[in-house]
Amino acid sequence: MAGNTKTSRKAARYAVPVAVAGVAAATVAMVPAFANAGGPDLPKVTAQQLIEKIAASEVQQLSGTARISTDLGLPSLASGLLGGGGVTGGSASPEDKVAQLASGTHTFQVAADGPDKQKLTFLDGKHEYSLIHNGDDLWGYDSKSNEVFHEKGHGAPQGEGKGKGKERKTADRLPATPKELAEEALKAAGTTTDVSVGDTAQVAGRDAYQLVLKPKQAGSTVGSIQIAVDARNGVPLRFQLLSSQGGKPIVDAGFTKVEFAAPAAKTFDFTPPKGAKVNEGGGPEHLGKDGKDGSALKGLESLPGLGGLTGGAGMDGKGEVKVLGEGWATVARIDSGTGKGLKDIENDKNAPKEAEQFLNSLGDKVSGKFGEGRVFSTRLVNALITDDGKVYVGAVTKDALVKTADASK
Structure with missing residues (x-):
């Protein structure tokens, strides 16, 4: 989730190549960024410097509004089976909501205060769906069905402070933020990728550089990946996955409003509403179709x-x-x-x-x-x-x- 700069996610195995872990300086095109007519005038940086800026970012506290649009071009039947927008009922389990991100546009509010406190609230339609991670607890609440999903054992990942030694479960599968998408893309970049700096931009009212990753190989469905990086603190503000065939982005995830400050502590409090049905999660084996492996x-x-x-x-x-x-x-x-x-x-x-x-x-x-x-x-x-x-x-x-x-x- 947002704010955990160290969390390593397992992205879709075949969405981006995973043969090379990390970005070697020798493979990075050292191209300076020049401000375009519509973007802010920022100091020139190389791609390597921009990657280092992302890696050095220590921001773990923020709140704001984000939007993700996904256009995979799925057949209508498949799209319906994956979830077609709006809040579903059922067990209030997160994988049902995650599946809906395979198509359409979704808006959500994000709050984070370190690796153990995050909240994400979907704002699709008149009903809300919230995911709250607070210490060892992960809660999912569907206001439409008045059902609650709960899972215990969600401390920080192994080797990272509080909760050391515990395995993260559903919390590792919450919808990715622009930062996490960017980190996975950078891990995948190697000798088969051209990395450069594109035009500057403004995202959520903040000045940003744009890091551009392009496949060197022919035959990929990916035209490029463009990552807008906050010019001041190095936080990725927007992630765009563009098709080699052109058209609108396949994935466009970014903040529309963001503030880098600690949210109020009560933001992460959750008590099941009176009369709500509470479903206890069954651990990793319970999460069968959200794409962790293959x-x-x-x-x-x-x-x-x-x-x-x-x-x-x-x-x-x-x-x-x-x-x-x-x-x-x-x-x-x-x-x-x-x-x-x-x-x-x-x-x-x-x-x-x-x-x-x-x-x-x-x-x-x-x-x-x-x-x-x-x-x-x-x-x-x-x-x-x-x-x-x-x-x-x-x-x-x-x-x-x-x-x-x-x-x-």
């Missing part, structure tokens, strides 16, 4: 009819996962070992109607040396599901995915 495949498995194809490969020890390529061209090949494929669904008269609808939304069939299959396409992640039960998934174009599948035979 997020792209997890998303596919949540769709009707596809769980049987993957057999849980890569998530529960079954099957085989092989990483092909490197950097932005990384593709994961998942072999469930079951031999079941899309044709089994197509020929299964007992398959649910939703499975047939989903198959029809996947797009054109493809073929090559790998055999035959279908491609599940989004603006960011593409997945090739073969008729013999293999899945190739990566943040690469359809043509690059097919080429990789052919080469792996």
Whole structure:
């Protein structure tokens, strides 16, 4: 969550390359930033200096309003299954709300006071959904259903002060802030990435530099990542993931209002309202579909009819996962070992109607040396599901995915 500068998140495995941890100075393009006509006039900095400014930022107290817009280009059926905006009822469990961030625009209020106190309140519609992390407690409250989610054991991550030795659970899966998205992107940048400084900007009324990351490799769905960095304190204020095909950002997350000061202590207090149903969380195993491990495949498995194809490969020890390529061209090949494929669904008269609808939304069939299959396409992640039960998934174009599948035979 916001404010914990040391928290290391596990981003979607195939959304950005993870082959290189950290940013080596030798790979950073030392390009100074010049103010553009519409941006503030700031002193020139190099990309390396800007990265160091982010790393040196010690801001852990803030409050404000943020907005995240996501346009993955999901088929309408898949988008509906992932959650279509507005506050859901159910158990008030965080993963239901997190799933809704896969599409649409969402506004939320953020407050943070160090690694053990954070609050995030979604402001979608007339109802509110709040996540409150206070010491060892994590609370989720859905005002629409008057239900509460509660989980114990949420001290600071291992080796970080209070709560040392405890494993974070749901708190590590709360929607990422611009800072955390930026940190994951910088960890992924290596020899396959050009890093430079772009035009200056104003975000939430604050002057900012813009750090730009671009893939050197052809075939990536990612055109660039642009990170607006507060010129005074080094806090990332906005994160934009742009498509190689152009158009509006795939992900645009940023503050619209922010103040760097300690929120009132009572901000993080929470007592279940009278009459509310309280559901106690079950730990990490309870959080099955928010994408901690193999997020792209997890998303596919949540769709009707596809769980049987993957057999849980890569998530529960079954099957085989092989990483092909490197950097932005990384593709994961998942072999469930079951031999079941899309044709089994197509020929299964007992398959649910939703499975047939989903198959029809996947797009054109493809073929090559790998055999035959279908491609599940989004603006960011593409997945090739073969008729013999293999899945190739990566943040690469359809043509690059097919080429990789052919080469792996």
